[in-house]
Amino acid sequence: MSVPDKPSLDGLEARWDERWEADGTYRFDRSKTREEIFAIDTPPPTASGSLHVGHVMSYTHTDIVARYHRMRGFELFYPMGWDDNGLPTERRVQHYYNVRCDPSLPFDETFDVATFEPQEQPTPLARGNFIALCEHLTVEDEKTFERLFRMAGLSVDWTQTYTTIGEIARRASQRAFLRLVKRGQAYTAEAPTTWDVDFQTAVAQAEIEDRELEGLYHRIAFESEGGGAVEIETSRPELIPACVALVTNPADQRYRDLVGSTVYTPLFDAPVPILAHELADPEKGTGIAMVCTFGDVADVTWWRELGLPTRVVVGRNGTIAPGRFGEPGWPSRDPEKANAAMSVLKGKGTKQARKVVSELLRESGALVGEPKPVRHPVKFYERGERPLEIITSRQWFVKTLEYRDQLLRRGAEIHWHPPYMGARYTSWVEGLNGDWALSRQRFFGVPFPVWYRLDERGQPEYDDPILPDESALPVDPLEEAPPGYTAEQRGEPGGFLGDPDVMDTWGTSSMSPQIAGRWEDDPDLFSRVFPMDLRPQAHDIIRTWLFYTVLKSHLEHGSLPWTDATISGFVFDPDRKKMSKSKGNVVTPLETFEQHGADAVRYWAGCARLGVDAIFDEQQIRVGRRLAIKVLNASRFALASLEGSEGEIGDPLDRSMLKRLSGTVDEATRALDGYEHTRALEVTERFFWGFTDDYLELVKSRAYGSDGGSAIASLRLALSTLLRLFAPFLPYVTEEVWSWWKEGSVHRAPWPSSAELDEATAGADPAVYDAAAWVLGEVRKAKALAKLSLRVEAERVIVHGPEERQKLLRDVEQDIRQAGNVAAIEYVDAAEPSVEVVLPTQA
């Protein structure tokens, strides 16, 4: 045994991280069977972002689960991943190096990522060079992340780390995609899709958010064919040239007679029909809606279900790029007038075009009254700055709608922690309005392993793509030629075209269980870890990461990807604002760790329940630090200050204390089994503080004495148990103390059980410990109220109470007298227990 004289928290993190790494304490043993393994689908953080205390909280929650299960005897499959593909990385690289990706440039062989310096003007880079720069920067970011997570004490097996742009991830994503195509579950189609005009990429429903925006409702008159006018209301008058119909509800009496008739759009004089559709809401606007291609998702529904033509006026960059009226598909009573109006709009952004059209409408007399200001929700790409447009483009889709019921059932099979989080999944799946648009018109992502044949005129044949053999994966269709073709045939008539798109970043991260488990690359490993046990994550990505992972697993494996999902809340600053970089209220985790120590920060995290948003509270962290220091000092006392040796545990107080501890062990175990780590921490902490405040004081003199064997043995047994109960929460300080007197790591020690304590506690009555602590407390209270030092000897303590209670106390009277500095204890029969303390009158 080697107990330091002055134990300290300083430097524990570095020392133990190194030691755990050297000893392979958290190394996964793949020889274990699926039943013996507990597998965690760790969230791969966005490598290009920065970690904040919110990450610290949720990853600590997961680590508590991991450490608990490891101590329960499970072999932990607990890898880390880095989500380094996708738009966030592209954006970070663009800013960091002041570059932009220009896919038209040829690859520059001489470009060196390591020595590249940002220039005054943005440097255009070829796709390949840009990707190389992305890979370079993410590697650097990932090192920083790993340092922080190691400091946080995550018991991850760092040899299992994966990235979402790495070869394994690309292969897994592409393989899953190919199989979706072969099963008919993924398809390519030219279809209207939500589109970000700045990033110029398709965006899936899951990445869309509503933002409240100021708008103007314009009431606009359409000329009816029989004369007269039909009025509609719109906040997007610039889409009038894209109008292909008006719709009204079939039950709406006001417009029943108009259904089937034709009206003419103002300014453009295009004839459009008035049609009936259930979706039209008589309560909204005038009860007649303008259908444009495309203003919103309702337009898409009407366009599809009513078989309407397409008249596109908004281009991919968000500017007005109209066709010519008078030409096929662009009918007008007065093409000259229509094209004159169009020429004014051409090239303008939608916002500007809106103002112009508004003025033109006013001049033409079609504007009824003044536009009414409104605040209304508008759809945005979550990372975008301008409203989404709906633009027709060719995309790959994954079928989701037809699996809706199956996916709902899968959601119900998941054990959600907390359970009510399952409702978010359900409401998301129920609200799905289209298949998953999987392709992104971006660069740093997993390419689609697909080529298209070019016909004699050089037009791609999208309906029958060329797919590689799975053994060739991963492939880059922009670098490699498809089977049976040569590189020279790229882009030539009769040759081929590589799919230029990359997958949605969720397309890859939804494969995290398969990537981490080396699906197909290492079938033996995969069979030992999949389906996994746990998916930990935050609630904001239930509709993305969680949903897509369930979808992929359901379609590929016919199973859930894991049985349980733990959902952490967010962390807010003390003013209840969500922490974010732009608000400048971000607390850097590294500083927090350095200032307070990892165990202290983990304690704060451990106090926050799953699913509940937490406050970043330095006060609470200090409490954690105090607890950690207390563990050191109490351990030092129990282990080193006492010179006697262990004896048989026979003293009633000792046995009673251990009985109480046994109950605490049961409670903590039950709590952790139910993913209620806060409760486990709470009961452990409560016992521990009582243990130090009362038990240590009660046994101190006995333990120092010649017959201290029972006390010393009890102290050590309790300490061993408490260290293990605290180990998932305070991995550093518990390991430190463990190392003073035990072999091996506390984190590989068995989780304590009440059975372990049975021998020492058989027949013991926990009420003895409670009663002794109660009397001691009353004595202390009396002295404190009398403003006396605790060292002042009380002349007498008179315990009133029923006989049974007296009996409990008589056995441990000596300990109470010593701990409380009491000369004599007397007993008086009474129904209600109370304590009377006779103190010396003050001089």
Place this chain on the structure above:
RNA sequence: GGGCGCUUAGCUCAGCGGUAGAGCGCUUCCCUUACAAGGAAGAGGUCGGGGGUUCGAGUCCCUCAGCGCCCACCA
């Protein structure tokens, strides 16, 4: 518009059918041989409002209000 969650001491939160709890903060006292980056003690709540069930309700039911979040085809 639909759904979920929250509303308990100044603050952060436990408690979920049986006489109001913890930590922090505040006040007082104590350098007691594990611990002064300590320790001991005290003050402080008609458990959001209103109904109901029950011998008994922060605890179950209904209802209202406020806050937060999720979802929604928001013309």
